[in-house]
Amino acid sequence: DTAVSQTPKYLVTQMGNDKSIKCEQNLGHDTMYWYKQDSKKFLKIMFSYNNKELIINETVPNRFSPKSPDKAHLNLHINSLELGDSAVYFCASSTNQRTGGGEKLFFGSGTQLSVL
Amino acid sequence: KQEVTQIPAALSVPEGENLVLNCSFTDSAIYNLQWFRQDPGKGLTSLLLIQSSQREQTSGRLNASLDKSSGRSTLYIAASQPGDSATYLCAVNSNYQLIWGAGTKLIIKP
Numbered sequence: 001d002t003a004v005s006q007t008p009k010y011l012v013t014q015m016g017n018d019k020s021i022k023c024e025q026n027l028g029h030d031t032m033y034w035y036k037q038d039s040k041k042f043l044k045i046m047f048s049y050n051n052k053e054l055i056i057n058e059t060v061p062n063r064f065s066p067k068s069p070d071k072a073h074l075n076l077h078i079n080s081l082e083l084g085d086s087a088v089y090f091c092a093s094s095t096n097q098r099t100g101g102g103e104k105l106f107f108g109s110g111t112q113l114s115v116l
Numbered sequence: 117k118q119e120v121t122q123i124p125a126a127l128s129v130p131e132g133e134n135l136v137l138n139c140s141f142t143d144s145a146i147y148n149l150q151w152f153r154q155d156p157g158k159g160l161t162s163l164l165l166i167q168s169s170q171r172e173q174t175s176g177r178l179n180a181s182l183d184k185s186s187g188r189s190t191l192y193i194a195a196s197q198p199g200d201s202a203t204y205l206c207a208v209n210s211n212y213q214l215i216w217g218a219g220t221k222l223i224i225k226p
Contacts, residue, residue, distance in 0.1 A: 042217075043216040
């Protein structure tokens with residue numbers, strides 16, 4: 001069984017569309033994250049939720065809205081997609097709310113978003 | 117502001133060699149440092165986690181060291197194998213944020 005699963009794996013869409021990426025973890029972790037990996041391979045944190053509560057919200061356009069219906073799920077909804085949104089998005093989870101402090105991060109396999 | 121640098125960006129070595137990957141960070145006030153492996157299409161896998169109070173961690177053929185005072189960590193891979201080919205990233209847990217390096221792409225030639 002996959003510990004952290006995110007769907008879809010690939011997402012190709014037109015500019016201006018609205019799309020969602022789903023993430024689920026079956027590890028019983030309290031904290032979940034969304035990261036964006038840019039073309040230079042840098043990973044930047046976007047959001048972090050602990051038990052459905054937003055604890056980290058980096059400087060991300062408000063077109064990006066995370067939704068956590070329960071602590072096992074953290075979905076990412078993106079409105080009015082732009083070319084610059086093209087990247088790989090990774091979901092992750094850990095047991096510690098301090099961005100994995102003291103605990104390992106477990107990552108999903110990533111969603112490659114291409115905005116045309 | 118914490119910055120994490122990994123050099124070299126890419127490394128190619130023959131199978132069987134021992135090798136060292138480097139990670140440097142600018143602010144020594146860290147909680148811990150993690151090394152990850154990224155395989156195409158498979159996300160990231162955590163390899164080793166070193167707490168700020170530790171000097172090194174070992175897992176199989178992997179050994180990670182941490183020198184906070186000099187702002188450096190190394191990942192030592194012994195007896196490299198083609199299956200070790202991947203991108204290796206280090207991430208510093210600093211001020212409740214994970215700051216990532218850009219990674220070192222490692223190729224092990226059979």
